[in-house]
Amino acid sequence: MGAPEPGRVGRVGRLLPALAWTALGYNVLVILWGAFVRISGSGAGCGEHWPLCNGVALPVSPTLHTVIEFSHRLTSGLSGIFAIALLSLAFFRSPREHPVRVGALLSLLLIIFEGLVGGVQVLLGLTATSTNPARGFVQGVHLANTFALLGALLLTAVWASGGPRLRMRGQGALGWLAGLGLLLMLLLGMAGAVTALGDLLFTPTGMTPLDTVRQDFSLSASIIQNLRVLHPVLALGVSAYLFWFAGLAGTRQGEGAALKPRRWKTALHAVIALQILAGVLNVLLKAPGWMQMLHLLLACVMWLVTVTLCYAALVARPAPQSLDAGRAVGA
Structure with missing residues (x-):
């Protein structure tokens, strides 16, 4: 085999790219489920409590809105687990200067921020039928961070699959x-x-x-x-x-x-x-x-x-x- 092309980075095994692409696809589904929470008016299903749901870790005798909102929190939490696993695997399976490490770290930070923005919406009551102008601002920030997260996960997957370094x-x-x-x-x-x-x-x-x-x-x-x-x-x-x-x-x-x-x-x-x-x-x-x-x-x-x-x-x-x-x- 010849010498690697300048700027091109090698693959880091099969598990890391598979995990990165899976995390990307999964987060798109989480985003769509979050939209369903908003459309169904279930954003206040856990009351103004976060990260707890109606003041407890596991809701008892929940309403349909509570089930929808709580399931969104669970699926969002799994996104965080994906991100932690992705970062851990990136640091264990890639060389120190590999760009996949940067992508995985950025993905985790953006997922954390995503959760915090969602928490702010709940704690400030910017859910369900709230017409507070601040809700529009927070909703916009939420979407921008969501796009940034998808972009970071995409680049992480590309780099894990051997894509060239971006300069x-x-x-x-x-x-x-x-x-x-x-x-x-x-x-x-x-x-x-x-x-x-x-x-x-x-x-x-x-x-x-x-x-x-x-x-x-x-x-x-x-x-x-x-x-x-x-x-x-x-x-x-x-x-x-x-x-x-x-x-x-x-x-x-x-x-x-x-x-x-x-x-x-x-x-x-x-x-x-x-x-x-x-x-x-x-x-x-x-x-x-x-x-x-x-x-x-x-x-x-x-x-x-x-x-x-x-x-x-x-x-x-x-x-x-x-x-x-x-x-x-x-x-």
Whole structure:
């Protein structure tokens, strides 16, 4: 066998990559279950108690809402166990400078923060039917941290599977454009979280989309209602930017079929189209619970594809006819 390519790191056994990919998939399911807790109005199923449930470790004679909320806490706790196991295995099975250690440590820290944000929501009563404006802010932070967690778990899995080390030096404009794309996705996700909350709290049956817009800008509307219109506007702008960025990043030449930027460019274009369609249907159908969960699932997929495309482009080589090459010739 020849010498390893610069920047490429080796696999660290079979168990660590399997655990990392499993943890990533499991956390997507936990996120969807958390959305179901919100949609079903079960966020106050354990009262304003955290980490206990109604003041006890194990609820006795629980209501349905209590069962739903408590099960979410259990599944979230299992995410923490996954993260601890992932970090332990990463330190035992990888060399000291292996990037998988950084990914696993960051994943654990983000899961801890995820639990703390959830705890703050419960302790401050920002659950169930609460219309406190602070709930919208906390909901947005929660979603941004969730996306960051999924991104960290994804990179951990990629590095555990032998993916190249990510280096930001020397990336030029592409590095800044990729960072901007990820930041915009986070902002879009936060706005979406506030919109989903507004759909849950402020959309009476029988109202048309136009009636909803009028209600959101009435004198009696809360800030959560005022911000609902921001999400569709932001979605169009961010989608346009990511569509353009994907075309640019797709000109890079990746190593291996799994990390070809062109493949992930196509995937991002497809998921953007699906997400826009889902958003339109969500409005037309007046945001039913199942549609909100599908919209969230597509948002998670869109985020993961965006992270993968950025990573694949930044570890790849510029194509001869890429924008970078054109600039070099023009210089």
